[in-house]
Amino acid sequence: MNAEMRDKNIVLIGFMGVGKTTIGQLLSKKLGRDFIDIDQQIEKDFQMTIPEMFQQKGEAFFRQTEKEYIVQMCEHTMGSIVSLGGGAFQQEDIRKKCLEHCFVIFLDLTWESWQQRMDLLIENRPVLHNRSIEEMKQLFNERKSIYAFHNLKVETDNRSAEETADYIVEILGLGRS
Numbered sequence: 001m002n003a004e005m006r007d008k009n010i011v012l013i014g015f016m017g018v019g020k021t022t023i024g025q026l027l028s029k030k031l032g033r034d035f036i037d038i039d040q041q042i043e044k045d046f047q048m049t050i051p052e053m054f055q056q057k058g059e060a061f062f063r064q065t066e067k068e069y070i071v072q073m074c075e076h077t078m079g080s081i082v083s084l085g086g087g088a089f090q091q092e093d094i095r096k097k098c099l100e101h102c103f104v105i106f107l108d109l110t111w112e113s114w115q116q117r118m119d120l121l122i123e124n125r126p127v128l129h130n131r132s133i134e135e136m137k138q139l140f141n142e143r144k145s146i147y148a149f150h151n152l153k154v155e156t157d158n159r160s161a162e163e164t165a166d167y168i169v170e171i172l173g174l175g176r177s
């Protein structure tokens with residue numbers, strides 16, 4: 001991959017629970033790049049969890065904060081691995097900035113695979129609270145159409161996080177020489 005790619009942030013997008021943070025941390029180690037989890041950064045700076053922020057300040061406040069953090073990262077950070085929250089790419093400004101400044105990787109999984117992880121996810125994902133399984137599937141499918149805007153799609157269904165990270169390194173040709 002060319003030198004320009006080495007300086008670009010690699011942004012991971014995908015539905016909640018696909019493994020963006022885990023895979024991002026692995027990529028960070030394998031490529032010797034910093035890792036930024038936007039949600040974790042917001043939680044640290046505001047000293048509250050995302051569910052608490054949704055509850056106390058509302059989703060609109062969170063989405064605006066998320067947008068500010070991501071735009072800042074796109075414009076002022078280089079060569080990092082960045083994990084976005086599952087809903088971030090719904091914001092057009094975020095999509096445009098990421099696609100303009102970064103290399104965007106869509107970590108994809110099937111609904112069936114996601115359902116197997118669902119019980120582990122619900123508690124910490126306020127957007128899932130009080131939703132029926134049909135409503136969750138609708139959200140899953142709506143977001144999938146948003147994730148269609150990317151530079152590379154990687155299927156994660158039959159790969160461990162480690163295998164997925166290795167595959168991405170191989171595809172991008174960014175292994176340390």
